[in-house]
Amino acid sequence: MNLPGSAHHTAGATAPPAALRTLLALAVVLVMLVITGWTSVHRPEAGISPRAAALSAWALARIDGRALPAADAPAAAVARFFAGLDGAQRARLADGYPLVVGNLDGVPATTRYRANLHSLEQARRVEEARSRDVSLTPADRATALRRAHRLESLAEPGRQVLLFDPTGDGLVAEVFGDLDRAGRVSVVVPGVDTDLLTFERTQRSLTAPAGMAQSLYEAERASAPDSSTAVIAWAGYTAPTGVGMDAATGKLAVEGSVRLRALATALPGRSSVALFCHSYGSVVCGVAAHELPARVTDVVVAGSPGMRVSNAAELHTPARVWAMRDSGDWIADVPHLELGGLGHGADPVSPGFGARLLSSAGARNHTGYFEPGTASLDNFAKIGTGAFGSVVCVTGDDACRRGVSED
Secondary structure, three states, X not given: OOOOOXXXXXXXXXXXOHHHHXXXXXXXXXXXXXXXXXXXXXXXXXXXXXXXXHHHHHHHOEEOOXXXXXXXXXXXXXXXXXXXXXXXXXXXXXXXXXXXXXXXXXXXXXXXXXXXXXXXXXHHHHHHHHHOOOOOOHHHHHHXXXXXXXXXXXXXXXXXXXXXXXXXXXXXXXXXXXXXXXXXXXXXXXXXXXXXXXXXXXOOHHHOHHHHHHHHHHHHHHHOOXXXXXXXXXXXXXXXXXXXXXXXXXXXXXXXXXXXXXXXXXXXXOOEEEEEEEOHHHHHHHHHHHHOOOOEEEEEEEOOOOOOXXXXXXXXXXOEEEEEOOOOOHHHHOOOOOEOOEOOEOOOOOHHHOOEEEXXXXXXXXXXXXXXXXXXXXXXXXXXXXOHHHOOEOOOOOHHHOOOOOO
């Protein structure tokens, strides 16, 4: 992993053999892993988690004599079951089993919002109690207080939380817009250091999933005010912590890809879906690509360390693949290779990868792609609303638009 600011070969210099370049890159990867710590996700739970307890209760429950669908039932089967319930019955299940209903694919979005509001309020009370528990360390009490504040914010009126699981560092997803009526849905897939606490930020809000998604939703509404769109901030997988071993391998991306495919498959209606995958989120999207449902028409990666393939064709997806990277993004110095399970493959913005290369003019560094006024956000909004003929290519011509028609 070349450190930011490292020198590049000058014109005319003799490049080392490919094997040597690979070994040198791998050596730097190993050094960086030592420097940053070989971090791995370890999030212990004391006793039975609330989610596990809720699942056990759900498995034994009935409603008006009817058995409930299994928590791992296909989304279509769950949707059929809930379609056969009246509003009062749905509300009873949401209120009685919020940690199950709020995370169950196939449940109507509005019912999930109701369930997750209950779960957020319950979790907030737990964290507030922990923040006053003198048997905990000061650091743990401070973390509990921060979590309580985050949960209180997520439970504010008008917020639409599609997924919430307090287990470990927490999973959460939020919807901007009307998901049930949207003809197009955009999903923001974030990267490292994403969890309940970092899902939104007061400072530098556009570096957090909620801020990214809200910015994209507002840009889509401005770009196509008459279109019906929704945007999901999806922190629904366990992301790596820091730039360490988990970030350098695909283990968490493989686990996340299963959840991402389930989300895309279970979205209501017949909306088309575009994925906007940032940083390690692009690894998740790359691993998921070959099994994504046909409704996923576009996969857009920004600041990508790789998609665990050598080229776009190896993703085996009919979706259009777009890529961008700001000139000041430090991810450019990451060795784009995969060796012994380390690294994520070829650079998606390299000419040989085969992605449609988009302009990111105005974006700053690795976290500036969702800033208003940037070409990156403008391009995201145009792809999210189907205005492909208006996207701006990195080359300034129409190279990235060729063969793409307006939807």
